[in-house]
Amino acid sequence: MIGLLTILLTACGDRLTATNLPTSETSNLPVVQGRISEVAPPALIQELRPSLERYAPQVTILSPLAEQVFDDTQVIVKLQVSDLPIFQDDTLKLGPHLSLIVDNEPAAAIYDLKQPIILENLAPGTHTLRVLALRPWQESFKNDGAFAETTFHILTKTGKNAPDYNLPLLTYSSPQGIYGAEPILLDFYLSNAPLRLSNTANEDNNLQDWRIRVTVNGDSFLLDTWEPIYLKGFAKGNNWVQLEFIDGQGNKVENEFNTSVRVISFDPSYQDGLSQLVRGDLSPTIARSIVDPNYQTIPTPEEETPVIEPETSIVEEENPVVEETPVIEPESPIVEENPVIEPESPIVEETPVIEPESPIVEEKPVETETIEKVEETPEAIESPLTTIPETKEINEPASGIQPPLEVEPIPEPQNNSEQKITIFDRVQQTLNRFQLASSPAEKDIELPTLDPELFSNVERS
Structure with a gap:
């Protein structure tokens, strides 16, 4: 139903700026400038990422159905996912999950599909649900089937919030919310985007030369690869991030949600699980609990081992208690009290009492x-x-x-x-x-x- 582009490049030097575009279009696009720069992913995330490579999640929206019309502003959503265990670690509050996006609003994280998902106070008209399968650090899976979408209507159909499935569709994933550490992940999902054959412009099909224009606090740069990147240089407090899907000529490809903007907050004192993960404050043993729910039982004996060491010292303290065995000696005089039998001898001496x-x-x-x-x-x-x-x-x-x-x-x-x-x-x-x-x-x-x-x-x- 939806074509997917799965080109993943790792070299940071392949990023595009306006100078890589045809000379006729160079003046139309800004060049990367300012404080924002790309850096390598956090070391702990690089160590954990291979643990989830074996999964290829398949996401399905069971309800609402496509083009379904509701006579109420409340809608119950039912989702299904296979080939990915979704859960939330009790300590770090992180784990593989689903990201639910209504229209182009900020996403909601879903960690438990058994809990009811209810959309309330929806405006009359057309709405679109998009669902992504995400890693614990908000990075989306890029395999075919890791994304699902459906369009439904409240009371009546309108032309708003209804994307054209024949055109490429950009879904903004990250960043969003509050962050306590840099670098910050920039991630998105592409639907129905054509495969890029070369870095040269194709006059016959400008869509093959698509690019993603990223703007952070007014500083812009271009991406021609579909992969997550990590950025640093955010200001304390609020920051804004905008993503745009453009063609080879630098023109925006018109479709619902192909231009998305989010306001995020950067607070270095924020101490959530993701901030600890990015800073490297966690040990690999503890961090592994966010990628494997069964691994939670492994760190527990390791934490108990230091508890055993103080117990050994307690045993050493019991040795002097053994030295208190001389307490038995005072019991020996109790044995010497056997002469109590001697009072019986005066009873024998009382035999002269016969004289009376x-x-x-x-x-x-x-x-x-x-x-x-x-x-x-x-x-x-x-x-x-x-x-x-x-x-x-x-x-x-x-x-x-x-x-x-x-x-x-x-x-x-x-x-x-x-x-x-x-x-x-x-x-x-x-x-x-x-x-x-x-x-x-x-x-x-x-x-x-x-x-x-x-x-x-x-x-x-």
Whole structure:
């Protein structure tokens, strides 16, 4: 549908000025002068550019359709692009994108086709949409299919903003907006332009000798090649740039949009992503994220590596923490507290507490004040063999009582003696104990005596 011219030359010396035109036309064109001059592209852009050379984007306008008439001033635009990933880097806010131009107004950057694109408050009449596929630094792709256009109408058709597709069409791309660094890109797109066969004038077809006249702040120069160039010498503040499509005789080729002008601003303090890219403030690693969306994951481990280094120093600080192991030593005295068992030894020494039981024996005579207890003693005699274990415990403290006159517990230390006594002697001692506890009035009572022969058959203990 649209013929394209794809002649790309790299030598800056091939730029044309008015002196390259036929002598008859030399006086009609200005010569390059003033502060503006062409320089090489920024080094970082030259390094990134090959990353996108493999793409040949194909742009399509799905809506509005060609020659479509709308009964509203609002139009929804739907675009499609293939063979080019469009995205915007989160940090630098740059990336491959589409440039949407309504009529000859400044372009809008489209980074996400999933978001709705709505044109509002369009004036009644004819309008034309043009869409370009751009690199992150605003340079347009020049392949066939990287450009699309369509003409539609609001309420009615008019002759304005309707280019002739049989004639060459110039689309202004860059510069536009605010810039914080030089050089500044100058770029454009040509549609339906004939192939240039030579640098000489062709009287039969002046269109083959087309040129682009560039004017910056009143200083003009000519281009006969279709390629981006970088310029420096812009003044701080506002600057204006104009592009014109002319033939071999220096005459403007009349068609809509073949003459376009933009006002741009140059502020060296501006710190957007493009300005950092042009200045070279970015490392190639970070800058590569604007040409490859998947490359964003690669710089992250590189940024983490310096974080690992301080972590190693933290590990070194933990070594003195290991030296604090002597803290275990205070725990050793805790082990020495085992002598706590020693308090149990005084418990063993408390065994002499048994001695207070001896006063209990003294209380027994108090209970024997009655005579009835004396009368009961014969009953205990009836079963001396069965009560032997009990009398053994009672009489052990009294085994050493040799003087019958005292019942004091003094003889108790003599319990350790190994002297053996007969059952008869024990019974006799018991009787003597009761005899001592009796009152003087009862001394006349005669107690029955036991015949030793009764115990002659009993073994001595």
